[in-house]
Amino acid sequence: MTGPTRAAPPRLDPALRAPLAELLLAMADDEFVSGFTDSEWTGIAPLLEEDVAISSISQDELGHARALYQLLAEVLDDGRDEDAIAYDREPEDYRHARLLDHPRGDWATTIARRFLYELADEARLASIGDGWPPLADLVGKLRREERYHRMHLVAWINRLANGGADARQRLEAALAGLGPDAATVFTPLDGEATLLDAGVLTRSMADAEAAWRADLTAVLVPLGLPLPHTMPPTKGGREGHSDAFRWLWGEFTAVRHTEDGATW
Amino acid sequence: MVMAAATTRAATQKPTRVDVIAVLERVADPEIPSVSIVDLGMVLDVHVDAERIAVELLPTFVGCPALEVIQVNVVDALAPLGMPVDAQFTWRVPWTSDRISERGRERLAGSGFAPPAAPEDVRCPYCASDRVAMDSAFGPTQCRSLFYCRACRQPFEAFKPI
Secondary structure, three states: OOOOOEOOOOOOOHHHHHHHHHHHHHHHHHHHHHHHHHHOOOOOOOOHHHHHHHHHHHHHHHHHHHHHHHHHHHHHOOOOOHHHHHHOOOHHHOOOOHHHHOOOOOHHHHHHHHHHHHHHHHHHHOOEOOOOHHHHHHHHHHHHHHHHHHHHHHHHHHHHHOOOHHHHHHHHHHHHHHHHHHHHHHOOOOOHHHHHHOOOEOOOHHHHHHHHHHHHHHHHHHHOOOOOOOOOOOOHHHOOOOHHHHHHHHHHOHHHHHOOOOOO | OHHHHHHHHHHHOOOOHHHHHHHHOOOEEOOEEEEEOOOOOOEEEEEEOOOOEEEEEOOOOOOOOOHHHHHHHHHHHHHHHOOOEEEEEOOOOOOOHHHOOHHHHHHHHHOOEEOOOOHHHOOOOOOOOOOEEEEEOOOOOOOEEEEEEOOOOEEEEEEOOO
């Protein structure tokens, strides 16, 4: 995954290091795991155009993950590069949200998960302030790209909701199945207060979740579709991963484990 | 004679910013050989000081797999100027599709790619018809969408406005 190099960032306030690393790891792991899961559709998506689209979206997300892992490597400054962070961890050390821990499932599950995640990611990106300029700069760029993902997923939600009984039932089942985990993207951060003080975050994860819920309501309620459950006030939303993720981990670390130090 | 003069100067005198940009105007996007990275708006700035040439580049899309190739091509293209080259990507300024120059837009169209525009303003790069339809916002690369021209019955790709 070694990518193009970038200019070195400015020095970081030591008190901000751990909270910033926690935020970056959550964001990067979400993008990485969701991108890898949906790349499983490359070659077998239901339509040729959709095969191209889901592959392109996955490629975007893996690129976003790489950029976020690069920032994380600079913050941690422990000798690990973005590849080491992405690939050289045990499954339980990943911090993606439990929403992204579900197996690929059928097409409706993939669409429902990505829809819930894209809107959540959008609410989270909208919560990043200019407290640490390297992240603020990157987020400005990411939001322009993510707009296309949102348009695509909202179109698919409409298509499945109005696409006949089978499509609608599958979508409803997928939303119901994922609903209890949907808000785990907004799992409270240990360092949230510090990030808010420093202006890295402009609102809490709870406030971002409320914005996401309003956004979801505007799309789902007119279609008569169920809203996901609210997030209980727990910190476990990014821990304790599923067997499905352990399998995926085996897939995405296979090359790295076969050839030590392998890069993309 | 012009070549010889340029070579002599490169060996004896440090290049100017204008010299560097002139070289970068010959570095193409690996997937669109007719359009330079300067015309694509990917060169944010160039600094030449006593020790090195520094080039700040903007990624079109963060996850674009061509970025490393472009970075290497920039360093290789500037090597004959005889100074160390530091070519780095930055997100300090987000690349947007309106950074593409007028010449870049013309050359994109000449290569069969509709330049970036709102979907209703996209024209067929082959016959200029407005009877076009977007098949998919996502194309074979992150920066392009799939369109079809109903007038000349050609599929084509358009740059995404971003």
